[in-house]
Amino acid sequence: MRVAKILHKAKLGQFLEGLRPQYKVVAPLQQGNKKTLGDLDLAQLEVGYSGKSRFPPKEYLFPESETLFTFEISGQEETVVIKEHLSETKTVIWGIRPCDLSGIKVLDTVFLSDTIDTYYQARRSNTLLLGLNCNEAEKACFCSSLAAGPFAHEGFDLVFTDLTDEFLVEIGSKAGEMLIKEDTALFSNATSKHEENAKLLEEKGKSSFKTWLDIKKVKAKLTSAFNSPIWDEQASKCRICGTCCFVCPTCHCFNIEDLRRSKKLVQRMRYWDCCQFSGFTQMATYNSRASQGDRWRHKIYHKFSYMPSKYNGLTGCTGCGRCIDLCQGSINIVEVLGRVVNG
16 A cells, blocks of 8 residues: 545545645536536535446647647748647646546557657646546446456556545655645554455445456457458447547547648647548548448447557556447447457
């Protein structure tokens, strides 16, 4: 067990509010019947929330759209001024579920390996991750199958465990430790009893899963399932809406486009793309994945075969279950992969 503190639930808002002078503070909010991540609002703050936010926190590190450069003609000599837009906003995100912390690990690996994505790097280096462990799995959750939950053991600056009236707060980094030191009066030392209760909750959480996936068998079976009819069968249900990509904590495909804003100003924009769109692999006279079945198969192979092969076993799925919950065509990725395994 890491160094741990206790924070009373009634003081969570005070703790987060105290970070505002230095940070943009993001937290789960209750908006109607939906849980969303947004700028801290104490009136809507979900202190003891169950489940997960509708969208993962990846948008705070890899925005849905962003300006990379501006090209502007300036002065009488019409000199082209090129300006790069790197974020300097310091951000704290509280309430990140373990599956989403694992998703950020995938994004870190993709954007900070080989050629470093400086835009992602700027946001990542300025963002502190405050996790919140899950005491109970939702119906579509299968993070336990991918060792991505229900409790987090790495990848956070602080992680909170809900002990009913209190949070057990474990420190995962020097930056996390400094957050506590800046407001020491709010925290007390955890006892062995607190830590024992957290371990019991973790075991209880592990036993609460209703959805499972044998990831080793999936990876083994995919090698011989490339021409399976199941891909076209599932693709026939697909509405090509992109929801599965946009709510996924690991999907990271994007497009880049230059947009002319005026006679003297052009913006180079980056925005999310989705492998399920017909234009994703469209070239001048050829599309390498012309059918929806090809595109659906590629998504599965990318997550469970190509990425593990490239990144030392790292899977492009964290088992958060959002693609199951929100699919407009009622496609259940676990059921599909179960059929691949048993086929």
